[in-house]
Amino acid sequence: MAARPKLYYFHGRGRMESIRWLLAAAGEEGHLPLHCLPTSQDGRLLFGQVPLVEMDGMVLTQTRAILSYLAAKDNFYGKDLKERVRINMYIDGTQVLMMMIIMAPFKFPEEKQETLASIMQKAKTRYLPAFEKILNDHGEDFLVGNKFSRADIQLLEAILMVEELNASVLSDFPLLKVFETKISNIPTIKKFLQPGSQRKPPPDTHYVDCVRNIVLL
Amino acid sequence: MAARPKLHYPNGRGRMESVRWVLAAAGVEFDEEFLETKEQLHKLQDGNHLLFQQVPMVEIDGMKLVQTRSILHYIADKHNLFGKDLKERTLIDMYVEGTLDLLELLIMHPFLKPDDQQKEVVNMAQKAIIRYFPVFEKILRGHGQNFLVGNQLSLADVILLQTILALEEKIPNILSAFPFLQEYTVKLSNIPTIKRFLEPGSKKKPPPDEIYVRTVYNIFKP
Numbered sequence: 001m002a003a004r005p006k007l008y009y010f011h012g013r014g015r016m017e018s019i020r021w022l023l024a025a026a027g028e029e030g031h032l033p034l035h036c037l038p039t040s041q042d043g044r045l046l047f048g049q050v051p052l053v054e055m056d057g058m059v060l061t062q063t064r065a066i067l068s069y070l071a072a073k074d075n076f077y078g079k080d081l082k083e084r085v086r087i088n089m090y091i092d093g094t095q096v097l098m099m100m101i102i103m104a105p106f107k108f109p110e111e112k113q114e115t116l117a118s119i120m121q122k123a124k125t126r127y128l129p130a131f132e133k134i135l136n137d138h139g140e141d142f143l144v145g146n147k148f149s150r151a152d153i154q155l156l157e158a159i160l161m162v163e164e165l166n167a168s169v170l171s172d173f174p175l176l177k178v179f180e181t182k183i184s185n186i187p188t189i190k191k192f193l194q195p196g197s198q199r200k201p202p203p204d205t206h207y208v209d210c211v212r213n214i215v216l217l
Numbered sequence: 218m219a220a221r222p223k224l225h226y227p228n229g230r231g232r233m234e235s236v237r238w239v240l241a242a243a244g245v246e247f248d249e250e251f252l253e254t255k256e257q258l259h260k261l262q263d264g265n266h267l268l269f270q271q272v273p274m275v276e277i278d279g280m281k282l283v284q285t286r287s288i289l290h291y292i293a294d295k296h297n298l299f300g301k302d303l304k305e306r307t308l309i310d311m312y313v314e315g316t317l318d319l320l321e322l323l324i325m326h327p328f329l330k331p332d333d334q335q336k337e338v339v340n341m342a343q344k345a346i347i348r349y350f351p352v353f354e355k356i357l358r359g360h361g362q363n364f365l366v367g368n369q370l371s372l373a374d375v376i377l378l379q380t381i382l383a384l385e386e387k388i389p390n391i392l393s394a395f396p397f398l399q400e401y402t403v404k405l406s407n408i409p410t411i412k413r414f415l416e417p418g419s420k421k422k423p424p425p426d427e428i429y430v431r432t433v434y435n436i437f438k439p
Contacts, residue, residue, distance in 0.1 A: 047315045047348050058304065064286070065310035072303055085282060085291040092284035093269045126269055 004028070005055035010214070012207040013200045014102060015063045016051045018095075018157060020199060022067055024192035025153045026074035064095075071150040083145045090131070090143055090151040094158040097127050101161050105203045106212070116165060123162050128173050131155060135175040141182055148186065156183045164202055222247040222277040225261065227436060229429035230383075230422045231324060232285045233273045235317075235376060237421065239289055241414035242375045243296035249420065258436050286317070293372040305367045312353070312365055312373040319349050320380045323387075327425040328433070342388050350395050353377060357397040363404050370408065378405045386424055 005023065009016035045052055046061040053060045056073075060066045071077040071087075078084040100119045107115050134143055143151040159180050162169050170177045183189060192199055222240065226233035228251040240247050252258055252272065262270045268283045275282045282288045293299040293309075300306045322341045329337055356365055365373045381402055384391050392399045406415060414421050 046311060046352060047318075058307065060307065060311065062311045062314035065307055065314050068310055069303065069307045072306075081291065081294055082278075082280070084294070085280070085287055088287035088290055089268055089282065089284050092287050096269075130268055 003055075005053055008052040008054075009050050010207065010211050011200070012203055012211070014051075014203075014211070017200060018063065018098070018154060019051060019053060019066055019070070021153050021157050021192065022070045022074075022076070022150060024198060025076070025150075025186070025188050026070070027188045067091075067150065076148065076150040076153070078145055078149055079147075083149075086144050087149050087151040090134075091154050093127055093130065094151075094154045097123060098154075098158050098161060101165070105208045119162070120166055120169065123169060124172070127158070128162075128169070128176060131179075132173045132175050135179060141179070148183075152179075152183050153189070156180060156189070221245075222275055224249045225252065225266075225274040225276070226272050227252045227429065227432050228422070229425055229432070231273075231425075231433070234422055235285060235320070235379060236273060236275060236288050236292070238379045238414065239292050239296075239298065239372060239375050241420065242370065242408070242410050243292060243298065244410045245292070245296070247420070252436055253432060255436050289313070289372060289376075298370060298372045298375070300367050300371060305371075308366050309371045309373045312356075313376050315349060315352070316373070316376045316380050319344060320376065320383070323380070323383050327430050338387055341384065342391060345384055345388075345391060346394065350392070350398060353401075354395045354397050357401055363401065370405075374405055375411075378402060378411070383424075 005028065007016060007019065044054070044059045044061075046059075049061060051061065051063055051066065053066050058069075060069060068077075078087050097119070100115070100122065104112070104115050104119065131143070138146075140146045142148050143155065156179075159170065159176065170180065184193060191197060222245065224233055224236065224247055226249070228249075237247075252261075258272070261267050261272070261274070266281055267274055268281070271283065273283065273285055273288060275288050277291070282291060290299070300309050319341070322337065322344065326334060326337055326341070353365065360368075362368045364370055365377065381392065381398065392402065405411060413419060
């Protein structure tokens, strides 16, 4: 029996949240929540940084590499190279949007308004329209190959993050609204969205202070 | 016969340079359409050729690929630069991600305010010497092979070589404390496809200058 993956990170979303989503979608048997953070001198941290995931006898860092490994392992990566590259493009795009949101709480207060406006603008004019069009063009439930993939998981994650900032952001994107509902109802995802799962709440000032203190040391 | 890949980007390094490196290393001939004006960018955007309205964009195998990492991974997969199994692939992926973080500093450098540029060179040097190079030096010392993963050329080697050479342009002695990386750099540079890319007349672009910076501002500034 494989040991459960161990996740080393702050007790909050940040860069680890996408990994939690992917593990949950695959129905991985819950991972040990660890509250201790390795120091930057810890030899397991390849470039001195978290996230760090120990699984399948490997010590993995670099968020994208970890996500790619999980997706390949759990068959969420398309059936061939052409599907895979489409999935990758979609993920890279959503990741840019999610990174803006992840970094937002760490901006100075006077920059926050501008940051929020920029996030909403990019979401509504660049990213959401692109995905609405993809769904419109093929009329299928999932983004790629008529099959559930990591692109769907990550788009849902991004949509929910943007909705936390502005609840009506999908008002001009009817297909994305349908998509959001459909993906949310996939059993493993539905479970992740319920209280008591490994999903972390939006960052609060306590989380921000915690990260600032540790990362700046 | 497959058409040659076509790269859409300004005539300079930026985010497309890694793609040029990997195509060259894989021995793939490609064409380039250089973006010079805002109008050209709008034409690509209005024609729905850019998934997220941005470049780099590479026309390849009947697709219009965007997002640098996706493009690099596709080419690596196609040309056997991604290891022989999932574990090797994941190692290569981790090393590439780390190196790209370092390369990002170089990509952004020409666009910093002149007063900040010198400070940033110091920052780059520190990051390279303290965080990244020791890792790769240790890997090479550990297995004694000529390549980072699986004893064959991979995406990780190409991106690391690109980054080392770009850093050496700014900080000539940056490898002085890393004998394995020095030897590694020489060995990789002598691989025929890479050697050809490093010679004059190849599609390798020169370091960014004022003209390049101005072109980029003209095209992309709203």
